[in-house]
Amino acid sequence: MSRIQLESVSKTFGSTHVIRDVCLDIADGEFMVLLGPSGCGKSTLLRMVAGLAQPTSGRILLNNNDVTCAPPRQRDLAMVFQSYALYPHLTVAKNIGFPLRTHGQSRRSIAESVSKTAATLGLTHLLGRRPAELSGGQRQRVALGRAMVREPGAFLMDEPLSNLDAKLRSATRTELIELHRRLGTTFLYVTHDQVEAMTMAMRIALLNEGRIEQVGTPAELYDTPRSVFVAGFLGAPPMNLFDAKVVRRGGELHVDSPGFTAPLGIMSDSHVDRTVTVGIRPERIRLVSASGASTAKVVTVENLGSEELVHLSVGPNSLCARVTRPTSVQAGAHTTFIVDPSDIHLFDNDGRRLTWKDEERAPVVSGRAVSIPAFTS
DSSP: OOOEEEEEEEEEETTEEEEEEEEEEEOTTOEEEEEOOTTSSHHHHHHHHHTSSOOSEEEEEETTEEOTTOOGGGSOEEEEOTTOOOOTTSOHHHHHHHHHHHTTOOHHHHHHHHHHHHHHHTOGGGTTOOGGGSOHHHHHHHHHHHHHTTOOSEEEEESTTTTSOHHHHHHHHHHHHHHHHHHOOEEEEEESOHHHHHHHOSEEEEEETTEEEEEEOHHHHHHSOSBHHHHHHSTTTTOEEEEEEEEEETTEEEEEETTEEEEOSBOOSTTTTOEEEEEEOGGGOEEOOOTTOEEEEEEEEEEOSSEEEEEEEETTEEEEEEEESOOSOOTTOEEEEEOOGGGOEEEOTTSBBOOOOGGGBOSEETTEEOOOOOOOO
């Protein structure tokens, strides 16, 4: 197993900065996901860890050993590619055993290792077939088997599920989670799919334009995003984001935007009249009839089966509410909604999260204790 450390790693191609001063510590046995949109640099970062590309600056350490300039064969890492990269003329057994043959192991030793790996991945009955005779999911498992057979210190995976259909992706995600649990080996996994990241990762490193925006557990990134980018990237549909102003009303701070106002549960004189970006998760908007509720026009309703997405027009802003189906609202009608103070996220003009100081919190709002992070930038 391997601990992987990236120390101020940067990569440029000419004048283009692809990776910018990335620092990341991946614990031995951890399942770390590099997540981000296309072009953010996550695959380039993975290739540098694998030794397939060299950083322009910074260091890469495996188990506290500097391998920045070491060739791939000296890193004890196994790479699983998006395209599978199987040898079409070789059987499944020979594809899996290929790394062992290149290291000069005996036929008997190779056969035993291939048999054990194939049994782990449910490939025993396919060992005599060639890649053209396999489904996409089976080919992906063969690629995994070829990586597993030499028992590497860590697995590096570059969007390995992107060529699979939705149903097979879901099943293979479950297999990978179980495989990681059984092996206890370090996994460094690249994807642009937030569902893969949220369901598989122990921690996520979310990249944006070559920089890490936030590192943490899936719950930390989803519940307490550190920037507007993180808030808008995670979630389907993403967090509602709109501009508002912090105002003082009735001895308490509120956020105020045309057609929408909500208390923050904060008793403070600071930050009044400050312009902020408000973030609210769609599932935290409740459609209810209550005093003090905000009014919205229903633009459209999307049926997702067990849930519905209700798209609302609130003043100049468009909001989305994720609610249990069925709802009684119809497109073109008006409805009312409320948001709990603890579900309101605030970001400054630079898109960074604002937090509240403990001494500024109101102890109780509407009969409920409130837990709101602190307001500092």
